[in-house]
């Protein structure tokens with residue numbers, strides 16, 4: 001049994017006090033992510049039940065911890081989206097609410113995925129480093145509040161400083177200026193990200209972080225189509241969205257939802273990237289199609305969006321990301337890195353980065 005399945009089996013033993021079902025069947029557990037010996041997941045709850053659910057969260061964390069091979073567990077509570085209460089305040093003029101540019105930032109590119117775990121953060125980190133290697137001034141905002149991974153992928157640690165209490169100084173590595181929403185919360189602390197909180201935090205990240213002059217700011221979004229995606233597109237001028245998907249049908253169905261959302265928000269779609277496209281054996285170089293191959297190309301064609309590239313499933317990509325130096329930095333001449341670098345060069349050639 002995989003660690004993921006073992007974690008799920010343990011979580012299934014816990015009852016959701018609201019529905020009476022187990023917490024997995026009740027849909028409380030979301031975004032379960034196993035990386036090495038680290039397990040992360042989110043409990044999606046009604047914000048009114050936050051207090052009642054805290055023991056459930058603690059029990060879930062403990063249940064995951066019991067699984068062999070698991071060293072650390074992080075379980076956060078998040079509020080499931082509710083209809084916003086009617087806004088009785090007079091509406092500000094549309095010119096004040098329209099998407100804004102961020103001072104000093106030429107372009108904002110959102111990297112999204114319909115489904116979690118398809119490698120969106122890996123793609124964001126590699127694209128950011130590849131663009132920086134081409135001489136672009138690059139920022140990377142990790143807006144994935146459910147599983148912030150950019151500090152680890154870019155090998156930066158420590159909390160960002162705020163010398164004046166108003167502005168936030170970002171961190172920097174591999175030529176990329178980086179800020180993560182995950183660095184603003186205390187590690188291991190349960191955070192209930194309510195819609196308005198998310199919006200506030202995102203606005204703070206965009207507006208108060210001293211990004212400096214950037215050619216492009218890449219925003220690594222959480223998976224799915226939620227509050228962060230909406231806020232980003234509604235409040236800021238997003239110049240393009242990249243949707244990352246694996247070739248599996250389930251991932252593609254969700255990727256399509258992501259594309260629909262950006263179409264509705266009138267955010268231009270730069271294209272799709274197929275990740276974990278083919279598997280290249282790190283011993284013999286043999287190529288096989290673990291999740292099928294070419295599914296994203298077919299989907300992109302059907303949706304009328306460009307296929308920006310296909311990234312192989314390769315152990316070196318994961319090892320490099322886990323080690324804090326993405327493959328385009330640690331093995332820039334490898335074919336795996338070249339797959340990312342080609343996408344970056346094409347983006348620059350098309351004036352998108």
Ligand SMILES: Nc1ncnc2c1ncn2[C@@H]1O[C@H](COP(=O)(O)OP(=O)(O)OP(=O)(O)O)[C@@H](O)[C@H]1O
Pocket residue numbers: 031033035113115116117118119120121122123144147149222223275276311312313314315317318319321322
């Ligand atoms: N092309 C690849 N080859 C090998 N491993 C990969 C590849 N892409 C991603 N991975 C690995 O898969 C795992 C998930 O990737 P990543 O965290 O980038 O996904 P994500 O879509 O951002 O996930 P989340 O849902 O947490 O936001 C990581 O351990 C990463 O190193």
